[in-house]
Amino acid sequence: NAGVTQTPKFRILKIGQSMTLQCTQDMNHNYMYWYRQDPGMGLKLIYYSVGAGITDKGEVPNGYNVSRSTTEDFPLRLELAAPSQTSVYFCASWDRGRTSYTGELFFGEGSRLTVL
């Protein structure tokens, strides 16, 4: 049981390049999230999904796109990378369907992105 897996762990992009951060979970969780974390700041929600085919914007969605074609995968797309997108990105999942709700988010190990 791998939990939430993110790739790549590190990436350097040039301004204007595009890339996709991959996120896969093997826990059959219906809710998935993308956060970014800047130094000294909390986690900011970028996008989230409540199930396959459904996505919605979070607090800081500009410059990003997501898709959710399967329960397992929730990739985050960066188009036209900018230095302001330099950050650590975390993917998380949550099983809201269980009756014994604990509110526990399961996080990946993060993807550190630098835009130069």
Next chain:
Amino acid sequence: SQKIEQNSEALNIQEGKTATLTCNYTNYSPAYLQWYRQDPGRGPVFLLLIRENEKEKRKERLKVTFDTTFKQSLFHITASQPADSATYLCHMTGNQFYFGTGTSLTVIP
């Protein structure tokens, strides 16, 4: 707009003492409040959840309180150990999701 604030400075305490971390919120009424631990270079790990109708929740050396009148949650680690050194994040869930900025805790041997 909604706002969550945690202890802004890093917290240093002596081993064996009780660490108390604070999470204050404004313009929001969370249904649940969670505390997470984050080690450097790692993703946050869930510790405890408390619901809006609960005053206190305990788990081993951890205790969380939730005061909806004063819009505050306190997170206590009793008999602290150097291994408790980490950043602790509070997270609020209602119709939206918000994380605090985190408090860095260092337990000095």
